Amino acid sequence: MSTISLRKLQKSYGAAHVLRDIDLEVEDGAFVVFVGPSGCGKSTLLRMISGLDTPSGGEIFIDGNLVNDVDPKGRGIAMVFQSYALYPHMTVAENMGFGLKIEGRPKEEIQATVGKVAQTLQLEPLLKRMPRDLSGGQRQRVAIGRAIVRDPNVFLFDEPLSNLDAELRIEMRQEIARLHKQLDATMIYVTHDQVEAMTLADKIVVLRAGRVEQVGNPIELYENPANEFVAGFIGSPKMNMFDVTVTDFVDGNTTVAFADGTQIAIPTASSPSSGDRLRCGIRPEHISPQKGGTPFAVEVVERLGHGTYLYGGFLGGEKICLSLPQDYAAAADETIGVAFDRDKARLFDQDGKRVY
Structure with a gap:
């Protein structure tokens, strides 16, 4: 050695x-x-x-x-x-x-x-x-x-x-x-x-x-x-990425707005400046179905035995992927509600550097 x-x-x-x-x-x-x-x-x-x-x-x-x-x-x-x-x-x-x-x-x-x-x-x-x-x-x-x-x-x-x-x-x-x-x-x-x-x-x-x-x-x-x-x-399917704008910071949570106006609060160690344009990343397994959640338009369903991948449109037309259990029932052209695991979201600046 x-x-x-x-x-x-x-x-x-x-x-x-x-x-x-x-x-x-x-x-x-x-x-x-x-x-x-x-x-x-x-x-x-x-x-x-x-x-x-x-x-x-x-x-x-x-x-x-x-x-x-x-x-x-x-x-x-x-x-x-x-x-x-x-x-x-x-x-x-x-x-x-x-x-x-x-x-x-x-x-x-x-x-x-x-x-x-x-x-x-x-x-x-x-x-x-x-x-x-x-x-x-x-x-x-x-x-x-x-x-x-x-x-x-x-x-x-x-x-x-x-x-x-x-x-x-x-x-x-x-x-x-x-x-x-x-x-x-x-x-x-x-x-x-x-x-x-x-x-x-x-x-x-x-x-x-x-x-x-x-x-x-x-x-x-x-x-x-x-x-x-x-x-x-690193990761397959790769991390989903979105353009977001910082709108607020309260009690350790940074609120960001997506292209269609939808807002979510993400835990961060410090406060970015209001109006900052960032990129928000979330892995496919950290977006899950939720009744009444943000609409996700399913376009393609891939059933791989060990799991199911859903591809489609989200938050103002962004194309993303969800990784779900193999028995999850979904069909192309269906719209379902989904939600983020906010603790798993990651924020990057416009140069691609991780900031939160």
């Missing part, structure tokens, strides 16, 4: 700034997920930690040692890529043991190590097969096994499940989580899928346009997003 420290890390290609002043601490044995939209710099950041890319500025420390000028093979890191990158002319066993062979390890040691890792990953029946004879999930397990046999200090995963179908992604997520617990290893995982981030991470790092927007555990980011971007990116 290892700790990783990034200090003012930067990456530029000419005038294009890909990463800007990244400061981050990865604790020993942590599972950290870099998440964000395409082009936010998460894979570039991972490649710089591995040594495959060179920083334009800043420092990378592994176990307290500056490694900016250390070759990838000297950093004690193993990387699993989106593409399996298996040698097609080698068997599963040969693919897994190839790195050890290059290091000049004895044949008996390679066989013993590969056998042990194959047992962990349930690959023993496949050791003599060629990559073309494997499913996508099996190939990805071989790629992970190839990393494990090297006994690295840090595992780096660059969107390893994006080529798999939905069922296999769930299966491999569970496999990676189990491996992290079993190996007690430091892992950094890159994905654009916030569901993967929420289910795997001890710590999530949300990136946008080369900057870190927020760092925290999954529940912290879900319940208390630092800004509107994080609020919209």
